[in-house]
Amino acid sequence: MIWQLLWKAIIMIVKGVLKVAAAAFWLTLELLKIFLLMFGLIFRVFLAFVDAGTP
Numbered sequence: 001m002i003w004q005l006l007w008k009a010i011i012m013i014v015k016g017v018l019k020v021a022a023a024a025f026w027l028t029l030e031l032l033k034i035f036l037l038m039f040g041l042i043f044r045v046f047l048a049f050v051d052a053g054t055p
Helices: 002-053
Strands: none
Touching: none
16 A cells, blocks of 8 residues: 555656656757757848858
């Protein structure tokens, strides 16, 4: 009886830790995606200025 409750508690804790880790990983990927989109936008603007400055 005690062991069943203990295992249920351990499983719930592990599930919670995995959910937090998955959420952190998803957040990291979303931030990386935003960073890459902004980098691409800045790079396009930079290339437009470089192209406009060359004869």
